[in-house]
Amino acid sequence: MDRQKIREVIVVEGKHDTQKLKMYFDCETIETNGTHLGKEVLDRIRQARDTAGVIVFTDPDSPGNRIRSAVNAAVPGCRNAFIDKDAAKTEKKVGIEHAGKEDLQEALAHLVTWQETARGSLTAADMSELGLLGRPDSEEKRRKLGIVLHIGYGNAKTMRQRLNRIEITKEELKRILEE
Numbered sequence: 001m002d003r004q005k006i007r008e009v010i011v012v013e014g015k016h017d018t019q020k021l022k023m024y025f026d027c028e029t030i031e032t033n034g035t036h037l038g039k040e041v042l043d044r045i046r047q048a049r050d051t052a053g054v055i056v057f058t059d060p061d062s063p064g065n066r067i068r069s070a071v072n073a074a075v076p077g078c079r080n081a082f083i084d085k086d087a088a089k090t091e092k093k094v095g096i097e098h099a100g101k102e103d104l105q106e107a108l109a110h111l112v113t114w115q116e117t118a119r120g121s122l123t124a125a126d127m128s129e130l131g132l133l134g135r136p137d138s139e140e141k142r143r144k145l146g147i148v149l150h151i152g153y154g155n156a157k158t159m160r161q162r163l164n165r166i167e168i169t170k171e172e173l174k175r176i177l178e179e
Contacts (some may be wrong), residue, residue, distance in 0.1 A: 124156070
């Protein structure tokens with residue numbers, strides 16, 4: 001089987017994620033082995049960023065989001081891959097290791113680079129006005145928006161932070177939501 005080559009080093013949570021990615025891709029990984037990121041792991045990620053580049057590809061759950069945030073804060077300039085929770089789950093578990101080849105390829109084809117500081121200008125009031133906060137369908141709108149923009153699902157605060165980090169404007173967001 002011909003595996004697609006990924007030049008960057010992919011940061012994942014554990015060995016099962018590495019095994020799954022290596023089934024389909026010729027890639028190197030760094031495993032965080034949980035939410036506590038030690039100095040040694042962060043140093044390896046920094047070195048990888050400076051030599052080959054880094055893709056942060058964590059599970060679409062709360063621990064995965066905490067790891068992603070910690071890596072991006074400690075090692076600016078990483079690219080991020082997101083996968084929808086529905087594409088990476090079994091009846092009882094959620095994670096990269098449970099995703100199929102096509103979903104993994106899709107996630108790795110749409111990488112997002114955070115700005116070091118959130119320079120966008122979306123406010124909580126904007127999120128409310130656009131229906132992304134405080135309405136019965138807000139959660140579903142954020143989920144769909146995360147898929148369209150390839151930034152993953154987040155609660156209203158997380159989604160606003162991500163939108164501001166990719167510097168999307170209120171007008172662009174309004175247009176996307178109308179489509």
